[in-house]
Amino acid sequence: MANYIQEIRALVGHKPLILNTAAGILVNDQQQVLLNLRTDTHNWSLPGGYLEYGETYAEACVREYLEDSGVQVKIIAPIGMFDRGETTYPNGDVTQTISQLFLVQAIGGHVLTKATDETVKLDYFDFDNLPPLMNQQTADMLTAAQKFLQK
Template identity: 75%
Template sequence: MPKGYIKEIRSRVGHMPLILNTAAGILLNDRQQVLLNLRTDTHNWSLPGGYLEFGETYSQACVREYKEDSGVEVEIIRPLKIFDEGSFSYPNGDQVQTITQLFLVRQIGGQLLTDETDETVRLDYFDFDQLPPLMNQQTEDMLTYAANNR
């Protein structure tokens, strides 16, 4: 199935609540700060990551989404935890419960995007104890877990 699986589903079901699979990564700099992206859709911060395309694994989605969201090429160091609690309503009305596999990742190439894209306004590293306004409770839960399990 070509890229765009979620858009195809949404074209058929509208804004109805869906359970969707996502992958996200924790990338730390040399000061042990975590990379976050300021999202264009919600105007708050989240971990680079996103929805799996049909036929894709969690790790493949994490690597692909990381490159799309941040410009950085990563490899998986190890899975950290699956997060499956909480729902979220996007500004456009789409409702989701996400099941997210969180990974610890390391940079192997690329560089941080410097221009705004259709998904990312900007990128920055943050201390775990000085985080900006986050996208949702699940993002907060993932960062809390990662702060204690690096």
């Protein structure tokens, strides 16, 4: 995916873009949510990322979750679509993301214990005691997920 985004950025520079992303909510037995500390923005977000060309939101969620966390997941249910908010990355790139959030269940793999090129570390957090988040959209997704789980 980096090549696709790099190709677009080579054409438009730092001009704001609208991009599609998918993310997943994975909770442990204590009803804590798994978050990843990002290497690019140095704050916390849900495992997930940009769709590759031709990929569905669900396919992207499963692929990106494994890449970001080391955990293989399956989709349990869609939680919602989020399209408000803007993110400015440290390199000056600006995006508005349209993000599909899914409830996911772990079916394999294990939480990464070493940093990767996208994730510094992973940890579980209580919904009412979250670390500094990537953006307002991430906060909105976590609020929606908490309400979804309380149904």
